[in-house]
Amino acid sequence: MGIVVEVKNLHKRYGDRVAVDDVSFAVEAGEIFGVLGPNGAGKTTTVECVSGLRTPDRGQLTVLGLDPRRDRREVRERVGVQLQQHRLPDRQTVAEAMQLYGSFYREPADGRRLLDMLGLAGKHDTQYRQLSGGQQQRLSVALALVGSPTVAVLDELTTGLDPQARRDTWDVIDEVRDSGVTIILVTHFMDEAERLCDRLALIDAGRVVALDTPAGLVASAAAEQRVRFRPSTRLDERLLADLPEVTGVRRHGQQVLVTGTGNLLQAVTSVLAQQHVVAEDLRVEQASLDDAFVTLTRRRRS
Ligand SMILES: Nc1ncnc2c1ncn2[C@@H]1O[C@H](COP(=O)(O)OP(=O)(O)OP(=O)(O)O)[C@@H](O)[C@H]1O
Structure with missing residues (x-):
């Protein structure tokens, strides 16, 4: 062209x-x-x-x-x-x-x-x-x-x-x-x-x-993915934090928010399955163009 x-x-x-x-x-x-x-x-x-x-x-x-x-x-x-x-x-x-x-x-x-x-x-x-x-x-x-x-x-x-x-x-x-x-x-x-x-x-x-x-x-903005869920039972969050795909684990009330890269969802769900924990209200938030915009324009300012 x-x-x-x-x-x-x-x-x-x-x-x-x-x-x-x-x-x-x-x-x-x-x-x-x-x-x-x-x-x-x-x-x-x-x-x-x-x-x-x-x-x-x-x-x-x-x-x-x-x-x-x-x-x-x-x-x-x-x-x-x-x-x-x-x-x-x-x-x-x-x-x-x-x-x-x-x-x-x-x-x-x-x-x-x-x-x-x-x-x-x-x-x-x-x-x-x-x-x-x-x-x-x-x-x-x-x-x-x-x-x-x-x-x-x-x-x-x-x-x-x-x-x-x-x-x-x-x-x-x-x-x-x-x-x-x-x-x-x-x-x-x-x-x-x-x-x-x-x-x-x-x-x-x-x-x-x-x-x-x-x-x-x-x-290219390599924005993070986020996985959110409510564990059905007690969960040792360190098991998630130790995964190579995971960059952060935070708790908001009953909700757990896991951030990371790569095949994050699969990594998180397999740990949960091993622990017999059901992820209720599971949501995956993919990076959007909005995130890329913010990341790329912020990168320049810093
Ligand atoms: N005729 C003008 N005289 C003086 N400054 C101007 C003039 N036109 C634009 N500017 C300034 O130049 C800069 C770039 O403006 P421009 O309108 O090209 O940006 P933009 O990305 O289209 O912005 P917006 O999304 O707000 O329309 C701004 O700081 C604006 O204030």
Whole structure:
């Protein structure tokens, strides 16, 4: 697969404040590439540089073989951008907005088809202010796609949406990718990143601290597993603590919490079986992308 976006040693400051210190990554054709990180990490600045909306101070940027600084017009034509918290005039109708944005492009997409795909078929004559939050968000995705872009940059796609509207928007993004558009998705929602992204760049304080698939990030953070249970009878906790897989055993009231790595569950349950102890309310908590995020961003701070 070809590389469609390449960012090398990107650096951008606003006055004294370094927004992006040193960011490098490459996005492959047809993938959903996530840019993840805490507030103020430099995500928006990074993708704004990629889209040609901001000029970096240093670094190399190649988008579809073009330089967003030199070939700004061409990059704008081929990269669709959904900006964070972008609002339209209250009284503008959906059809008017689609027509206006479409007029900026040489080869606008079929607006009706886009609105159908985004579940806005019946809303052509509805004013912006009368749309629900989810519909406004989906309209902003439609506007990002109205120029038939090859790459779409979506920033904080589902902020402020209810759970159903978020899931509907995710399904739409899957369809957009299936139609051949490469997507760069800025988010700080782990569930969204895990559900949608093929690969993720985790950015913290203006630097990439990890770049991998969601599962790869979880594994590289080597976050601990946890096994919780209530022993049916007295249990000598030292038997668990002595296992090579176990890094800690704690008691919370009647509950025992065992942390560790490797095949922790099997190691714990076989000791319990030998001791004729039944593990009641047994729960295994696998490391999540949330844990990886915290571990990887904390690692950098310490
Ligand atoms: N126009 C600007 N002028 C001055 N400082 C800015 C400007 N835009 C962003 N910053 C600062 O640059 C840093 C990075 O901001 P940026 O918006 O790129 O981060 P982000 O990761 O997208 O954050 P968030 O998740 O909160 O949107 C922040 O400290 C922010 O306050």
